[in-house]
Amino acid sequence: MKRILILSIFLFSLILLGIVYSTRFYSFEKETEDLSSEMPLETTTTTKEETVLETKISFSALEVYQGDTLVIVAENVPDQAVVRGEFDSQDLEFFSIEGKDKLFSLLGIDAKKSPGEYILSIFLSGELMLEEIIEVKKSDFYITQIVITPELEEKGLTADNISKNISTNDGVIVYEIVNKYNPEIYFNKSFVYPLDELINVGAFGNIRKDNGITIQHLGVDLDAEQGTPIYAINDGQVVFAGELTVYGKTIIIDHGLGIYSLYLHLSEFKASKGLMVERGEIIGLTGNTGWSTGPHLHLSVKANKASVDPLKFIEGFDIILKEE
Numbered sequence: 001m002k003r004i005l006i007l008s009i010f011l012f013s014l015i016l017l018g019i020v021y022s023t024r025f026y027s028f029e030k031e032t033e034d035l036s037s038e039m040p041l042e043t044t045t046t047t048k049e050e051t052v053l054e055t056k057i058s059f060s061a062l063e064v065y066q067g068d069t070l071v072i073v074a075e076n077v078p079d080q081a082v083v084r085g086e087f088d089s090q091d092l093e094f095f096s097i098e099g100k101d102k103l104f105s106l107l108g109i110d111a112k113k114s115p116g117e118y119i120l121s122i123f124l125s126g127e128l129m130l131e132e133i134i135e136v137k138k139s140d141f142y143i144t145q146i147v148i149t150p151e152l153e154e155k156g157l158t159a160d161n162i163s164k165n166i167s168t169n170d171g172v173i174v175y176e177i178v179n180k181y182n183p184e185i186y187f188n189k190s191f192v193y194p195l196d197e198l199i200n201v202g203a204f205g206n207i208r209k210d211n212g213i214t215i216q217h218l219g220v221d222l223d224a225e226q227g228t229p230i231y232a233i234n235d236g237q238v239v240f241a242g243e244l245t246v247y248g249k250t251i252i253i254d255h256g257l258g259i260y261s262l263y264l265h266l267s268e269f270k271a272s273k274g275l276m277v278e279r280g281e282i283i284g285l286t287g288n289t290g291w292s293t294g295p296h297l298h299l300s301v302k303a304n305k306a307s308v309d310p311l312k313f314i315e316g317f318d319i320i321l322k323e324e
C-alpha cells in the first residue's frame with residue numbers, strides 16, 4: 001500500500017514536470033519565432049532605431065467640406081516600397097517634396113461631391129495597410145445673381161449664352177484637358193499665390209443664378225489692375241494658352257498627378273502651349289476678357305478631376321509642409 005502511494009506521487013510529479021516543461025517549450029518556441037522575424041533587421045547596415053520605425057499614415061482631417069483638399073502624409077516608407085491610396089474608386093499617388101523625408105498625396109474633394117461617408121484605403125506595396133472613413137460635408141456656398149452688364153450683352157454674353165457656351169464649348173475644351181491623368185510629376189515644392197497681392201472679390205463655389213440658369217463658380221476671383229503680372233503657382237507644363245468666349249484669354253498649367261491650375265480673363269499671354277514653366281514665373285497679365293465685369297484674375301485648381309478651392313489648396317498644403 002505504501003509502495004503504491006510512493007509510486008503514484010512519483011508518477012504525479014512526472015506528469016506535473018511534463019506540463020511545466022511543455023509550456024516552457026511552447027513559450028520558447030514563440031520567442032525563437034519572434035527573434036527570427038527580427039533577425040533580418042539586425043543584419044542591415046542602418047541603425048536599429050531606424051529599422052524599427054513602422055510606416056505611418058496621417059491625414060490633415062477626417063472631416064472635409066465640398067471643395068476642400070485633404071493632405072495625406074506617409075512617414076517611414078521603406079526605400080523599395082510603393083505607397084498608394086484609393087478613395088471612392090479613384091487612385092491616389094504619393095509624391096516627395098524637396099527637403100522632406102516624407103511622402104504626400106493631395107485628395108481633392110469636388111465642390112459638387114455628394115455629402116456622406118467615403119472609404120479611403122492606403123496600400124503599402126500592394127497590401128492593404130489602412131482604411132479610414134472620410135466624411136464629406138456640405139459646403140454652404142452663397143447664392144448670387146448672375147451679373148450681365150450692357151457691355152457684356154453687346155458682346156453677346158447673356159446669361160443664356162454663357163450657360164450654353166460653357167456646356168458646349170468652353171467647358172468642353174477645358175474639361176477635356178483637365179480630366180486627363182498625367183502620371184508625370186513636375187513639381188517638388190509647395191504651391192504659391194498667383195499674384196503679389198490677394199484681394200478676394202469672388203468666393204469659390206458661389207452659385208450664380210438668373211431665370212432658371214445656374215452656374216457654379218468653380219474658382220476664385222482675385223482683384224487686380226489691368227496688366228498685373230500673374231505667376232505660375234508651381235512648376236509644370238503649359239497645356240493650353242488660348243482665347244475662349246466665356247473664360248477669355250486662358251492659360252492651363254499641368255503640374256502632373258492630375259493637378260492643374262487655370263488662369264482666366266487675361267489681357268496678355270507670357271507663356272505658350274508646350275512650355276515648361278517654373279513656380280513663380282510670369283505666365284501672363286491680368287485683364288478683362290470673356291465674361292468679366294472688370295480686370296481681375298480667376299484662378300481655378302483641379303486635383304484628380306475635382307474642382308477645389310484654390311486658396312485653401314495652396315494654403316492647406318503649405319501649412320502641412322511647414323508643420324512637418
Ligand SMILES: [Zn+2]
Nearest residue numbers: 202220221298
Ligand atoms: Zn471667376
